[in-house]
Amino acid sequence: MMIQFVQLTEPNLNVLKTLNQWENDPALMGLTHPVQSEAELRKPKNVSINDLANRLTYETIYLIYTDDQLIGEMNYIIDPSHLYKKEPKTAWIGIVIGEHKEQSKGIGYAAMNYLEKQIKTNNIKRIELGVFAFNKRAHRLYQKLGYREIGRIEDFTWWQGKMWPDIRMEKYL
Template sequence: MAIHFIKLTDPNTSVVEVFNKWENDPALKVLTRPNKNKSELERQEKITVDDLSKRLENQHIFLIYLDDQLIGEMNYMVDPSHLYKKEPGTAWLGITIGESIGRGKGIGYAAIQYLEEQIKESGMKRIELGVFEFNIQAQKLYQKLGYKEIGRIEDFTFWQGKMWNDIRMEKFV
């Protein structure tokens, strides 16, 4: 089992197809995007190569491979407007392990360590992220990696018939 990471620089249709699959997977979309209500949760997303290319203007995206299979993606943005603490030089981190074969094997842990190194090499000292309060597994992963809770945004996302908070966490690298 070989894990490797490739920076996305030139999106193509095969990568976009996989991203669309993950974005519309009912088990994943509750974990990766906030939804204000049931209809938002049920909506289907469709990104294009152009959409993904546009994202690269503001995000550094890395593809996660297990052997030769694309199983996930991780990314960071620099000083986005949605930071909880508006500290210049902060990276906002995101990760999706889209394929079930990649979950529970330490791949997320290794991927975040790799992304933290990329962030550190780019000169940033602080990372912030958000995790929905019902995503206990991700919270444990981030805590294990040294992230600390810095606040909560109430009623942030809809799931299982109710609104849930977003837990904001930070780490200095």
């Protein structure tokens, strides 16, 4: 399996279609964005080409391919307002392996290593992320990569009948 990472610089309809498919996948919806109720979780989300273009003005996005198939995306933002620890020159990161058959194959690990190298190349010394407490697989991955917990925000997101905390983690590069 060949893994490839490609920076998204121009929004395009094929990528947008896949991103919207993942945004509306019930198995993924609660993993990527906080929600406050089951109703909100079930509400369809459709990002427009303009929304994607706007994201590219403040966010660096990389697409993840295996054998020329788009299977995920990762991104980072520098110094967003939602950082738990307000330390300048911090990258907030996100990653989604959207294709279920490609999960648990080490792609997330490879993608995170690639993203960290890109961030470091831009002279950013710290990364922060949030992982929902029920997402044990992602939490283990981040720990394996050297991220450490710096705090929790209780009652942050709804999943499977209850509210869960967001675990905030950091890593210095």
